[in-house]
Amino acid sequence: MTTSPFVVLKDVAKRWAGQLGVEGISLDIPEGSFTALLGPSGCGKSTTLRLLAGLELPDEGAIIIDGKDVTTSAASDRNLSMVFQSYALFPHLSVAENVVFGLKVRRVPKKERQQKLHRALEITGLLGYEDRKPGELSGGQRQRVALARAIVAGQRLCLMDEPLSNLDAKLRNSVRKDIKKLQRDLGITVVYVTHDQTEAMSMADTVVLMKDGRIQQVGSPEELYSKPSNTFVAEFVGAPPMALIESSAINGFGDGRTIGIRAEHVDVVPKGEGRMSCIVNECEFLGSETLIGLEHAGAAGLCVMKPGMSMMPDGQEVDINFHDENLHVFDAAGKRMAAP
Structure with missing residues (x-):
């Protein structure tokens, strides 16, 4: 009842x-x-x-x-x-x-x-x-x-x-x-x-x-x-907020969509092995983890969370990787779509 x-x-x-x-x-x-x-x-x-x-x-x-x-x-x-x-x-x-x-x-x-x-x-x-x-x-x-x-x-x-x-x-x-x-x-x-x-x-x-x-x-x-x-x-909820990336900036995606990814699902990988290349623009040590801010022309709010103190110099070029199952896909109007 x-x-x-x-x-x-x-x-x-x-x-x-x-x-x-x-x-x-x-x-x-x-x-x-x-x-x-x-x-x-x-x-x-x-x-x-x-x-x-x-x-x-x-x-x-x-x-x-x-x-x-x-x-x-x-x-x-x-x-x-x-x-x-x-x-x-x-x-x-x-x-x-x-x-x-x-x-x-x-x-x-x-x-x-x-x-x-x-x-x-x-x-x-x-x-x-x-x-x-x-x-x-x-x-x-x-x-x-x-x-x-x-x-x-x-x-x-x-x-x-x-x-x-x-x-x-x-x-x-x-x-x-x-x-x-x-x-x-x-x-x-x-x-x-x-x-x-x-x-x-x-x-x-x-x-x-x-x-x-x-x-x-x-x-x-x-x-x-x-x-x-x-x-x-996506951008309001979470600290840090979800990063939003133009789909054309990611290897394997076409145009017209926005891709969301949380910091805990982003990994720094050796040069040439990632899906995107970014520039480190800030590091914030939070005690148990370090938040590393990344810059890319097709992305907003992109960052990676690493355990402990993991400082990286500003201006360093890094490659990042992430898995499709952790991505959020939004259409041109900003509404959620089915996962890739």
């Missing part, structure tokens, strides 16, 4: 004064899943989240949450919680007062408020911080207060808008793990907006990659990495 998706967006569009916000957004989100809306600045991911939250109303399409059409419903009627980039905490209220503020507004009995507060602070590691003000907390602790507030709301759907972008790299990594663990432990459905592919790929079950207000690909992190649907996905 198949169950209906918990959240559904059907052909949703939003425009401002004729300018595109998002167009043709269709998504099915299962209950208990973690879905990341990923893409560059201005791609429409935050607009999509605001439409889902009820902070904006669509010009076209329908939004359904838990079987109920909420397309024109107010945000307060959608039974969801939100975690913002800015934390959105009251500076004059204590941690405890910030966390239970929404419950107090809804006149939840004091005993129940205290029980929910204790559980949320326990889950987020904030027990003992109840009386502190936001100004006395680190950025990571303030974000945990925002998470605790979402937990006490007790909603099955939680929307998160770039919640880690104000944190430094080490804290981002730590809070990222906290959020994923919370989502798993509580069984809630999370829709998470980010421009950071590391966040999306490490946290989400499903990644929705957007560009210019439209969805480019929906799939698991592995699917977007291993089977990009077009050249935009």
Whole structure:
């Protein structure tokens, strides 16, 4: 027996004064899943989240949450919680007062408020911080207060808008793990907006990659990495991104197509034994491996990953090789084709 998706967006569009916000957004989100809306600045991911939250109303399409059409419903009627980039905490209220503020507004009995507060602070590691003000907390602790507030709301759907972008790299990594663990432990459905592919790929079950207000690909992190649907996905997902090569630059290929290859599938071979000749233009030692950037007139982003420290002098001419089974083929419009 198949169950209906918990959240559904059907052909949703939003425009401002004729300018595109998002167009043709269709998504099915299962209950208990973690879905990341990923893409560059201005791609429409935050607009999509605001439409889902009820902070904006669509010009076209329908939004359904838990079987109920909420397309024109107010945000307060959608039974969801939100975690913002800015934390959105009251500076004059204590941690405890910030966390239970929404419950107090809804006149939840004091005993129940205290029980929910204790559980949320326990889950987020904030027990003992109840009386502190936001100004006395680190950025990571303030974000945990925002998470605790979402937990006490007790909603099955939680929307998160770039919640880690104000944190430094080490804290981002730590809070990222906290959020994923919370989502798993509580069984809630999370829709998470980010421009950071590391966040999306490490946290989400499903990644929705957007560009210019439209969805480019929906799939698991592995699917977007291993089977990009077009050249935009190929170049956006992965560090380093996939190299794109004019097919005419590779021995054995004709014209008119674009060939994609990942750095881990490229090998440096002795002169005269490779499929392409390139010039080394940079080397970046990353600790466990070295990224060697290569230059070729018919290629963009071409590089090779070698284990350990494997520095090569800039300007050195090298031959590279790769196997057909590791190639990705795109047509003239940039869409994925069958493998060679």
